[in-house]
Amino acid sequence: SPRVVALMNQKGGVGKTTTAVNLGAALGRMGYRVLLLDLDPQAHLTLYLGVDPEELEATIYDLLVDDEVKAEDIRQNIEGYDKLDVLPADVSLAGVESELADKVVTGAAQSVLRTKVRPIAKEYDFILLDCPPSLGLLTINALTLAKEVIVPMQAHFLALQGMGKLFETITMLRQGFNPSLLVAGIVLCMHEGQTILAGEVIGDLEGFLEGARGTDEPWAQAKIFEPPIRRNIKLAESPSFGQSIFDYDGGCNGAQDYMKLAESVANHELVW
Amino acid sequence: SPRVVALMNQKGGVGKTTTAVNLGAALGRMGYRVLLLDLDPQAHLTLYLGVDPEELEATIYDLLVDDEVKAEDIRQNIEGYDKLDVLPADVSLAGVESELADKVVTGAAQSVLRTKVRPIAKEYDFILLDCPPSLGLLTINALTLAKEVIVPMQAHFLALQGMGKLFETITMLRQGFNPSLLVAGIVLCMHEGQTILAGEVIGDLEGFLEGARGTDEPWAQAKIFEPPIRRNIKLAESPSFGQSIFDYDGGCNGAQDYMKLAESVANHELVW
Ligand SMILES: Nc1ncnc2c1ncn2[C@@H]1O[C@H](COP(=O)(O)OP(=O)(O)OP(=O)(O)O)[C@@H](O)[C@H]1O
Ligand SMILES: Nc1ncnc2c1ncn2[C@@H]1O[C@H](COP(=O)(O)OP(=O)(O)OP(=O)(O)O)[C@@H](O)[C@H]1O
Numbered sequence: 001s002p003r004v005v006a007l008m009n010q011k012g013g014v015g016k017t018t019t020a021v022n023l024g025a026a027l028g029r030m031g032y033r034v035l036l037l038d039l040d041p042q043a044h045l046t047l048y049l050g051v052d053p054e055e056l057e058a059t060i061y062d063l064l065v066d067d068e069v070k071a072e073d074i075r076q077n078i079e080g081y082d083k084l085d086v087l088p089a090d091v092s093l094a095g096v097e098s099e100l101a102d103k104v105v106t107g108a109a110q111s112v113l114r115t116k117v118r119p120i121a122k123e124y125d126f127i128l129l130d131c132p133p134s135l136g137l138l139t140i141n142a143l144t145l146a147k148e149v150i151v152p153m154q155a156h157f158l159a160l161q162g163m164g165k166l167f168e169t170i171t172m173l174r175q176g177f178n179p180s181l182l183v184a185g186i187v188l189c190m191h192e193g194q195t196i197l198a199g200e201v202i203g204d205l206e207g208f209l210e211g212a213r214g215t216d217e218p219w220a221q222a223k224i225f226e227p228p229i230r231r232n233i234k235l236a237e238s239p240s241f242g243q244s245i246f247d248y249d250g251g252c253n254g255a256q257d258y259m260k261l262a263e264s265v266a267n268h269e270l271v272w
Numbered sequence: 273s274p275r276v277v278a279l280m281n282q283k284g285g286v287g288k289t290t291t292a293v294n295l296g297a298a299l300g301r302m303g304y305r306v307l308l309l310d311l312d313p314q315a316h317l318t319l320y321l322g323v324d325p326e327e328l329e330a331t332i333y334d335l336l337v338d339d340e341v342k343a344e345d346i347r348q349n350i351e352g353y354d355k356l357d358v359l360p361a362d363v364s365l366a367g368v369e370s371e372l373a374d375k376v377v378t379g380a381a382q383s384v385l386r387t388k389v390r391p392i393a394k395e396y397d398f399i400l401l402d403c404p405p406s407l408g409l410l411t412i413n414a415l416t417l418a419k420e421v422i423v424p425m426q427a428h429f430l431a432l433q434g435m436g437k438l439f440e441t442i443t444m445l446r447q448g449f450n451p452s453l454l455v456a457g458i459v460l461c462m463h464e465g466q467t468i469l470a471g472e473v474i475g476d477l478e479g480f481l482e483g484a485r486g487t488d489e490p491w492a493q494a495k496i497f498e499p500p501i502r503r504n505i506k507l508a509e510s511p512s513f514g515q516s517i518f519d520y521d522g523g524c525n526g527a528q529d530y531m532k533l534a535e536s537v538a539n540h541e542l543v544w
């Protein structure tokens with residue numbers, strides 16, 4: 001059965017979408033069968049891969065609010081890979097919280113994505129979930145479906161502040177909807193390794209993770225994945241061509257970093 | 273009466289908080305009386321200015337949900353300025369949407385901030401509102417209180433995608449809660465002017481804004497403010513010291529850019 005990984009961080013603009021697309025594409029190039037889910041009403045993952053949300057008849061919004069709609073009805077195939085598919089989003093996804101409000105108390109609103117993705121999950125080796133910059137219902141649906149969490153972040157002070165709340169949310173999910181949810185690790189994005197700030201933030205993170213080793217915290221097996229993803233303007237250019245970094249400029253730093261990251265992620269098997 | 277400016281963009285990590293703090297501090301150094309509001313449950317503006325949200329007895333959350341709490345009860349003064357105050361946030365602000373859900377249909381939920389800030393507004397020349405990366409109730413409260421909107425953004429492809437939705441939201445606010453709301457302009461943040469991507473994005477933006485000149489669109493008077501704020505690691509370091517860029521490193525590019533931006537903003541008076 002597939003590894004199901006949520007790319008989550010309520011801090012905005014840290015590299016969640018860029019990591020979901022390019023880690024996914026790298027795993028695809030390694031021969032894994034990959035499904036990407038766009039759970040952000042901004043539909044940036046969908047746009048990044050060159051899919052026009054306005055031309056789609058149905059998206060993840062319909063999957064979540066319409067009992068008749070199945071995952072395979074909305075699935076889009078990305079050309080050039082053995083099996084790289086996406087469940088696309090569009091702006092109407094912003095309305096899902098109010099649409100499902102009366103189903104929150106029973107837990108149906110939080111687990112609808114898990115129910116809808118389960119029938120196609122076994123076709124894949126990796127399922128990556130791109131989350132919006134919030135801890136609302138869409139992120140909760142991702143954490144209910146996911147088996148593991150990867151946290152994209154920048155080695156900046158403000159980004160570090162939210163980690164406590166992020167880990168607290170994961171602990172709460174384990175109490176209710178998803179008792180086996182684990183944190184796989186942290187991916188450093190837009191990394192400027194030579195700065196003092198980066199060194200300090202990484203020191204803080206490593207100290208925190210080392211302190212949890214051997215405990216039963218959900219992040220006891222988490223690590224900072226190597227390599228960090230260096231800041232590289234090609235990664236900001238590739239979405240405007242609707243291409244992953246590999247199709248846009250396969251030789252650049254961004255492509256090298258994400259390919260190595262994919263190998264690290266593939267090799268970091270968590271123990272439940 | 274004060275200029276009331278919302279720093280908003282639903283795209284995450286574009287420089288909203290960094291701009292609210294440092295534009296505010298620059299206006300303060302120019303002698304203006306400035307009030308900053310932190311409307312993000314991440315409480316990043318509060319943290320940036322060295323205020324610890326966990327030590328506060330009451331924050332903007334209490335202002336919004338408790339009829340007894342007044343703005344002056346939660347106001348914090350920032351030392352070193354004639355008059356630079358902040359209405360701080362804390363994580364409990366994330367609960368405000370559900371707390372006020374039954375007041376949405378009447379419009380009370382969307383206008384509570386305007387009601388609560390009105391009594392102290394006349395003490396200030398500028399009131400800056402830092403918004404979270406979403407178009408939910410907190411941002412709507414900001415747009416109901418504000419007279420003008422400044423959009424911090426990066427000159428990146430993904431950031432450009434959300435402008436349509438952002439402007440659509442402003443148009444909708446004008447139909448209901450705030451008929452005189454206008455877009456003052458765009459601030460380019462973390463700017464890397466030498467990249468082709470930046471040139472293309474700026475070209476798109478300028479074309480769009482020039483096309484609206486003379487129309488009755490809310491962005492007919494909007495411009496791209498000069499100068500762009502250059503990428504500068506000191507701007508990412510200063511929050512870890514709880515200081516604005518001027519107190520942290522007054523001679524750096526970041527301090528120069530924000531001081532010049534403050535002059536541009538102060539001189540760009542909209543006509544209603
Ligand atoms: N390594 C990198 N080097 C340069 N630019 C990058 C890099 N990674 C991402 N970017 C750019 O930085 C911006 C933020 O990245 P991205 O949109 O992936 O973050 P996000 O966490 O998904 O944002 P949001 O919180 O809005 O969903 C984008 O414009 C993206 O193109
Ligand atoms: N000009 C700049 N140069 C370098 N780093 C910057 C600059 N402006 C902001 N930053 C850093 O980039 C990150 C994003 O900025 P900031 O937090 O202000 O964005 P935001 O739009 O408020 O994010 P959110 O959507 O999460 O509220 C922060 O870590 C900040 O320190």
Ligand SMILES: [Mg+2]
Pocket residue numbers: 016017018040044131132
């Ligand atoms: Mg994203």
Ligand SMILES: [Mg+2]
Pocket residue numbers: 288289290312316403404
């Ligand atoms: Mg912010």
